Amino acid sequence: MEKKFVSLLNQHRGIIYKICRMYSKDIDDRQDLFQEIVLQLWKAFPSFKNESNVSIWMYRIGMNTAISNYRKEKRKQSPTTFSDLLSELPDLVDDQDIPPETAPLYKAIDQLSSIEKAIVLLYLEEKSYEEIAGILGIGKSNVGVKLTRIKGKLEKIIKSFTN
Amino acid sequence: MNLEELKSNWKKLDEKMDRSQQLNEKVILSILKDQSKSTVSKIQNQLKTIAIYFSCLFILLVAILAGNPFDYENWYEYIPSFTYTLLLIKSLEIVIREISAVNKITLSRDNLRESLGKIIILHENYKAVMDRVWKMSMIIGFLMGISLMIRNFENYGPTKSLLLIIGNAATVMLIFFLARNTFKRIPDRNLEELKMNLAELDE
Numbered sequence: 001m002e003k004k005f006v007s008l009l010n011q012h013r014g015i016i017y018k019i020c021r022m023y024s025k026d027i028d029d030r031q032d033l034f035q036e037i038v039l040q041l042w043k044a045f046p047s048f049k050n051e052s053n054v055s056i057w058m059y060r061i062g063m064n065t066a067i068s069n070y071r072k073e074k075r076k077q078s079p080t081t082f083s084d085l086l087s088e089l090p091d092l093v094d095d096q097d098i099p100p101e102t103a104p105l106y107k108a109i110d111q112l113s114s115i116e117k118a119i120v121l122l123y124l125e126e127k128s129y130e131e132i133a134g135i136l137g138i139g140k141s142n143v144g145v146k147l148t149r150i151k152g153k154l155e156k157i158i159k160s161f162t163n
Numbered sequence: 164m165n166l167e168e169l170k171s172n173w174k175k176l177d178e179k180m181d182r183s184q185q186l187n188e189k190v191i192l193s194i195l196k197d198q199s200k201s202t203v204s205k206i207q208n209q210l211k212t213i214a215i216y217f218s219c220l221f222i223l224l225v226a227i228l229a230g231n232p233f234d235y236e237n238w239y240e241y242i243p244s245f246t247y248t249l250l251l252i253k254s255l256e257i258v259i260r261e262i263s264a265v266n267k268i269t270l271s272r273d274n275l276r277e278s279l280g281k282i283i284i285l286h287e288n289y290k291a292v293m294d295r296v297w298k299m300s301m302i303i304g305f306l307m308g309i310s311l312m313i314r315n316f317e318n319y320g321p322t323k324s325l326l327l328i329i330g331n332a333a334t335v336m337l338i339f340f341l342a343r344n345t346f347k348r349i350p351d352r353n354l355e356e357l358k359m360n361l362a363e364l365d366e
Contacts, residue, residue, distance in 0.1 A: 002192060002195070005191075006186065006192075009191060010185050032200065035194050035197060036200055038191060038195070039201075040199070040201065040270075043199075047272070060273075060274060061270075061271060063275055064273060064274075064275055064278040065201065067275060067278075067279070068270075068275065068360070069202050069203060070201050070202065071202060071353055105169050113359075113360075115275075115360055115363045116363075123170075124169065124170055124173040126170070134274060135274060135275065136275045136276060137273075137274030137275055137276025137277055138364050138365075
């Protein structure tokens with residue numbers, strides 16, 4: 001079962017990296033959140049039973065963990081050695097990877113609320129309105145309304161950067 | 164620049180993810196042995212610690228009642244000790260009931276809205292339970308003081324004994340109200356943030 005879990009995790013590791021990047025400010029926070037999401041996925045794995053959409057399952061648990069079931073706390077030195085190994089987690093937004101014209105948008109997304117970030121992330125992942133609604137537990141029409149509102153908010157934030 | 168343009172950049176990140184190093188099996192297995200830092204796990208651990216503390220206190224009190232180390236001679240001298248033992252049983256029952264309620268919480272199949280709702284209820288229930296446990300502890304503390312003085316009441320006489328009881332009660336109540344007012348002023352930021360997130364989903 002552990003091998004199956006590790007293999008599933010490896011196939012979709014990008015999902016966890018992206019959630020960690022969205023909801024953590026620094027590498028230490030990112031490592032803690034990564035560990036917590038992996039733990040929660042492992043706890044939920046026995047009842048997983050090869051659900052048709054693995055990514056939806058991972059997004060749902062990852063976002064539940066990042067937004068509702070996990071609070072950052074002052075980091076203590078980890079007694080285990082994996083914290084060093086986890087420092088190899090790729091940083092999703094390395095400065096060199098961001099085209100200069102996109103950089104303000106990434107910066108603006110960082111300023112959104114947790115819920116808005118979740119919607120943007122799922123939108124960028126090309127999830128349908130129905131899937132986004134299912135993961136967040138809101139109405140399909142509400143997703144559209146929120147996305148329009150978020151786009152407006154992002155524009156305002158970006159404008160404030162240039163002023 | 165709009166979100167559509169960002170989407171194409173975002174796809175490049177996916178390619179980067181595919182190229183990234185595979186997660187080491189050893190690392191993942193060591194994570195699985197680690198203790199969860201989730202809100203649910205933290206509350207579970209705190210409640211378990213309180214239950215262990217109350218259980219130890221209960222054993223101690225039963226031993227005191229059975230061994231009579233304070234040399235009680237009259238039946239009424241046992242009343243405070245007996246009452247705080249009963250209160251301790253009640254507190255233990257409240258904590259165990261809450262542990263069982265927390266253990267039933269599963270978030271793996273919930274959407275974000277349901278998950279937030281459950282965590283908020285968990286936070287509020289935990290606060291209510293801790294408030295009750297704290298009140299019980301204050302009464303137990305008061306009775307503990309009385310139980311230590313009771314065998315001297317005959318020597319003190321009714322006036323002095325009554326004054327001692329009132330003084331003891333007043334001190335406990337003063338500590339209780341001071342602490343309650345202080346804690347009320349400290350906002351529970353976690354709970355506020357969770358409620359804000361839930362309200363934002365409903366907007």
